[in-house]
Amino acid sequence: MLTKRYTHILSFFLLVLLSVPGLSQGQTTARRQTTAPSQSPANEKRVTGDTITAEVSEALGIIESNYFSGKKIDYNIVIKSSIDGMLHALDPHSNYFDAKEFEQFRTDQRSQYFGIGATIGDLTDPNGKMIGTYIRATFEGAPAHKAGLMYGDKIISVNGESMLGKSYVEVRNSLRGPRGTLAKIVIERHATGKRETIDIIRDAVWQPSIQEAYMIRPGIGYIAMTGGFNQTTSEEFRRAMRDLKAKGMTQLVIDLKDNGGGLVREAYRVANTFLSRGQLIFTQKGRIEGVTEPYYADNPNPETMPLVVLINRNSASASEILAGALQDHDRALIVGETSFGKGLVQNPFLLDYGSMLLLTIAKYETPSGRAIQRDYSDGNLYNYYTGNNGPNGGQGSEQQKGPAALTDGGRVVYSGGGIKPDVEIKPDTIPIEQARILQKLNNPIFAFALDLAYGKVPGQEAYKVDRPIRFAYDLKPEDYPITESLFAAFRDFAVKNYKYTPAQIDKERKFIERTLRAELVTAAYGMTTSFQVFNEQNTQLQKAIDLLPQARKLAQDSQKNRAAAASAVKTNTSNER
Structure with a gap:
């Protein structure tokens, strides 16, 4: 029974791949050589989806009947690793999510999780022995906040199970759970040492993608967009801008450090805040019908304030779309370290049994035509994610090796290996x-x-x-x-x-x-x-603030260039008449 179920998952997975235009079952590009590699193409055996499904089914049957651990085989791990192996042979960002992982993926994109809404922390004694796990903070409006949990409350038990001596992860997992379920928590108040039992009904807990937005100096706003680009990001950004402008913001620092990306449409909407109608934000190029198209700003009244954008080695994907668009149009001064370099676009394909295939269907380019995807040709995922595939090895060592392009103002920028900052600022490090x-x-x-x-x-x-x-x-x-x-x-x-x-x-x-x-x-x-x-x-942030005068000049020059270009178009149009 298990063999049939997991064979069906693989079959459905293959059908999704084979449904891509040009990859019909009789025309799949997958091939297997039956003799020496030098044989003629006419003698090659073309592998179809039916052939692969049959062989996978046979292999699973042999494993089920003969593998030494017998019924202890975890088929979910076997099948997941098989599918992941196929996908990673294509590129590093195509992935398979089983039902549990897919549900977590959807939860993350909604900027929420289900639990009580509290940050916890461990405390150990001088010998490293666990003293306990404590409430560090609650979130506004979350169940823990409404129930009166406070900084320093020691968590004794959850639903009758002792939490004493347990790790942070174990306690966290006990506090989280399906929406509407009960968490009966026994706590010890640090103020009095008395224990109390508190019933909390788990609910959706908001995880904002904008971690912090405040006036970092008079007239200077700071927005920490470090939580990825999720379904609520652009709305969070709109509210942050409104609130900071009400407090007197005339200049802005956007922090994209460690933002691994997410929903491209949310990055587009944030970029649209600062770019004028008709300015290209990014171009998407793929082989499926409807995928290849440019995305233009449609804002008739964009923000004109000086803007600095902070990036680092972990700024990727949608973060790079935002930073690249603002850099190519000379709209923001990009500061920090060269970004990760993810220029591939994934699309979800839903599979049976609640699983999902996230398949790369396109690449994107910045407005100047830059493709910023870093090299993954050696197939080594460790090298890819750590940066060891650079010419000199080591994290962040990959250089931009693609062709040069020009920003609107004529500054030279390069393709490949991420977005290189206009001003490089290394982070503080310690041994x-x-x-x-x-x-x-x-x-x-x-x-x-x-x-x-x-x-x-x-x-x-x-x-x-x-x-x-x-x-x-x-x-x-x-x-x-x-x-x-x-x-x-x-x-x-x-x-x-x-x-x-x-x-x-x-x-x-x-x-x-x-x-x-x-x-x-x-x-x-x-x-x-x-x-x-x-x-x-934070040295990077403080230096970024000091660079706002340079960002102001860049923004002013950009406005002048656009005005001059518009005037030239108007003059040419009049002359043609």
Whole structure:
């Protein structure tokens, strides 16, 4: 029975592939050589969908009857790996999703998941033993927020199952579940040590694709588009623009770092905010009817404010469509690192049993005609995703090797290997050994912040957070400053409880102050607002802000060029008459 079911899945998968124009069952490009490679094409055996299905069925039957582990075979893994292998022989981005993965894919595109809506975090003792998992923050309007869960609540059990000693992932999975189901949670309040049982009905929890939007400096807005391009992205962006303009925004930084892409239409809509009607945003080219077409802006009144766009090695796909369009039209100054280089377009094909095939059907080009897809010809997925297929090896080493093109203003840009920034700014890095030291410091910082937020640190009662989270807050420099006396109190705590020396704590003072302040801001204003603390020390972001005058000049020159071009067209039209 299992063999028939999974053979049917493969058959349906093959029919989808063979339904692509030019790949009928009798004309598939797949071939198998039955003798030496030098034989004539006339003697080659053409492989049809029926042939493949029959051979797969036979192979599964042999495996089912003879493989040493017998009935322990996980057919889902066997079939999934088979289909993935076929797809990855085509390109790195065609993928097969089983029913569970497909449901998660659809959930992610809706910018939501089902659960209680809280961020959690582990705490261990100096020996690495798990102390417990705690609520770090809740999300506005989510079930956990409505139920009154607070920063520092220790999770004791979920639906009768103890969470003590369990990993972060295990606790998270217990809190998540189908919409409308009950999560009976026993918590221990950090303020009193008392335990309470709270019933929470799981619901849809919004995961915004825009993680943060606020006034980073007077007149300068900042929008962190780091959560991918999902179904709500353009609407989130429209609201962020409206709110920031109401606060006096006249210049903007868009952060696309680590944005892996998503829905192309959402990237188009964001680009349309800044480009004039008739300006090309991107061109899609494929072999299926209706796929090859240009996509033009249709905005009669685009935003004209100076614009800087931040990208890095993990900015991909839809992020690159947005960055490439703004760069080619000289509408934004692109800053950071060369982007990933994904220029292939996938389309979902629904299969039986709730699974889905995400198949590459086209490539896209930026307005200047650039194809930014990085090389994947060696077929090595590890090299492809880590950048080791570059000419010099190593992450981010691939160079743009395609032909040159020109932006509207005549600047030279290149195809292949992603979007190269106009101004390259490397991120701050630290040695691996120091990173390990800093990671260990997170435990005493979190433990100290718990006591601090509940007024349990003598002499530091002013830091007590005794109110519900205030969401959508623009952080001010005077909010939760790390004073000399507070740092001294933390040093004493870490030395006494975590066996650090005073010298070790003083050496990492900058990291400790930033992370401790972020914890307090999380308790008071939520997790997303805490990102503002780290942005204050983000070298790439701060330099991007300093480049806004250059972005202003670029935008002004771009407007002049468009006006001159429009005037020339008008003059030529008049002369022709």
